[in-house]
Amino acid sequence: MFDYMPWWDEDTRQFADEVEKFVDEELVPRTQAIMERNEDHMSIQWEASKLCVERGFHPLMVLAEKEFGGRDKGYAGYTILNEEIGRSNINVNPLLTSVFGAGPIHLFGTKSQKEKFLKPIVQGDKWASITVTEPDVGNDAAGVQLYAEKDGDDWILNGWKRYITLGCLSDYHLVYALSDPDMRSMYRHLSAFIVPADSPGITTEKVNQLIGDVEMANSVLRYKDVRVPKENMILGDGDGWTVMTSALNIERLGIASVVGSTKNLFETARAYGRRRVQFGLPISRYNGVQLRMANISMRMHLTRVYIYYLAELLDTGEADMFSFALKSSTAKIFGTESLTENSLDALYIVGGDGYLQETGIGTILKNAALMQIAGGSNDILRLFIGRQEFKQDVDERMINPSVRGPTKEEAEKL
Numbered sequence: 001m002f003d004y005m006p007w008w009d010e011d012t013r014q015f016a017d018e019v020e021k022f023v024d025e026e027l028v029p030r031t032q033a034i035m036e037r038n039e040d041h042m043s044i045q046w047e048a049s050k051l052c053v054e055r056g057f058h059p060l061m062v063l064a065e066k067e068f069g070g071r072d073k074g075y076a077g078y079t080i081l082n083e084e085i086g087r088s089n090i091n092v093n094p095l096l097t098s099v100f101g102a103g104p105i106h107l108f109g110t111k112s113q114k115e116k117f118l119k120p121i122v123q124g125d126k127w128a129s130i131t132v133t134e135p136d137v138g139n140d141a142a143g144v145q146l147y148a149e150k151d152g153d154d155w156i157l158n159g160w161k162r163y164i165t166l167g168c169l170s171d172y173h174l175v176y177a178l179s180d181p182d183m184r185s186m187y188r189h190l191s192a193f194i195v196p197a198d199s200p201g202i203t204t205e206k207v208n209q210l211i212g213d214v215e216m217a218n219s220v221l222r223y224k225d226v227r228v229p230k231e232n233m234i235l236g237d238g239d240g241w242t243v244m245t246s247a248l249n250i251e252r253l254g255i256a257s258v259v260g261s262t263k264n265l266f267e268t269a270r271a272y273g274r275r276r277v278q279f280g281l282p283i284s285r286y287n288g289v290q291l292r293m294a295n296i297s298m299r300m301h302l303t304r305v306y307i308y309y310l311a312e313l314l315d316t317g318e319a320d321m322f323s324f325a326l327k328s329s330t331a332k333i334f335g336t337e338s339l340t341e342n343s344l345d346a347l348y349i350v351g352g353d354g355y356l357q358e359t360g361i362g363t364i365l366k367n368a369a370l371m372q373i374a375g376g377s378n379d380i381l382r383l384f385i386g387r388q389e390f391k392q393d394v395d396e397r398m399i400n401p402s403v404r405g406p407t408k409e410e411a412e413k414l
């Protein structure tokens with residue numbers, strides 16, 4: 001039975017039930033079949049992604065407005081779906097990548113951009129990649145070097161992108177490019193473009209071999225004199241940083257929804273703990289095992305409440321983008337680090353069996369490690385949170401006089 005948030009309306013509750021049913025009836029049996037075949041849980045990412053689309057459960061479809069083929073279930077619906085798919089322990093990274101790639105079109109696209117680009121992605125006829133990272137540009141995303149020059153009404157793109165998930169498989173690349181280096185100090189130096197992947201001048205230079213996230217064609221791409229019409233620019237010339245940071249905030253909420261995988265770990269550890277007998281008792285009766293279980297449970301419940309609170313802020317329009325950046329970073333850090341720790345706690349509860357491919361714990365652990373890196377590394381996001389918190393106004397009522405420094409007037413008398 002789905003654990004609703006108390007503030008959800010009837011429609012959201014019904015949607016949660018609908019998703020839960022779909023996952024139980026269609027995804028969970030597929031996971032069980034993979035386990036019986038002893039295969040990597042990532043091996044059916046594409047099959048599962050297409051199935052989700054067919055049944056109306058593409059996260060972008062759930063989010064998008066009805067006029068663009070979506071179901072308009074808001075960020076609550078989007079988070080419910082991400083959480084539930086995670087519970088099945090089937091990766092659907094083609095869907096998630098497309099959401100992150102098309103997110104800027106959903107957030108800021110014009111009606112005609114949505115009609116032309118968003119609709120086919122929502123319907124699963126097309127796939128999108130997000131292309132921020134470059135050989136010399138990682139966390140310092142404002143340092144994008146792939147450059148865009150104006151040529152009449154068009155823009156010409158030149159440069160490199162790397163680590164691009166689905167890079168050589170997707171139909172559209174959402175490209176961030178340097179359009180005016182002189183505007184860097186004002187963060188108006190970047191622009192965002194929707195680039196058809198078959199545009200002349202785009203070549204795939206390499207497909208990386210990864211330790212996880214297999215079959216996602218993680219690509220190094222080269223752009224040489226790639227012509228893009230101005231209609232493909234999202235917002236205006238110089239708005240790329242606004243587009244990127246807003247979209248990343250949403251992406252971080254999506255990443256934190258990996259809490260669904262924790263549910264999977266939780267149930268695996270619980271079932272095993274009850275069943276496995278050592279020293280004459282089920283291991284669930286031993287304090288050491290209970291402590292690990294408590295850790296998994298606490299991290300899971302806290303992450304869930306926080307991500308649905310963020311979804312509510314977005315759905316009710318109460319999220320101001322600045323404070324939301326802090327909150328979505330918090331959710332991403334807490335959610336992904338919890339998932340890593342939960343994977344290890346579950347692995348140690350299950351013991352040797354946890355190290356077998358078939359329990360799927362290893363897949364979740366590898367995914368958890370990636371999620372700490374992707375969408376801005378957790379270390380960098382921590383620095384951002386710490387720096388911003390020191391910049392906030394001080395609440396004078398809370399300051400203990402013994403640690404308070406001198407006021408301006410007092411300092412003048414010293």
Ligand SMILES: Cc1cc2nc3c(=O)[nH]c(=O)nc-3n(C[C@H](O)[C@H](O)[C@H](O)COP(=O)(O)OP(=O)(O)OC[C@H]3O[C@@H](n4cnc5c(N)ncnc54)[C@H](O)[C@@H]3O)c2cc1C
Pocket residue numbers: 129130131132133137138139140162163164165166210213218370373374375376377378379380383
């Ligand atoms: C499987 C996979 C899929 C990916 N998919 C995509 C994709 O689809 N699209 C895309 O655009 N990108 C993608 N990426 C790239 C990913 O977003 C980047 O790896 C990430 O942004 C970090 O950049 P980096 O790896 O270059 O690390 P770097 O920025 O080089 O950082 C390396 C280390 O240095 C630390 N560090 C850097 N600067 C500081 C600082 N100022 N203070 C303290 N510590 C610092 C970081 O925390 C990190 O630990 C993918 C990556 C992987 C591995």
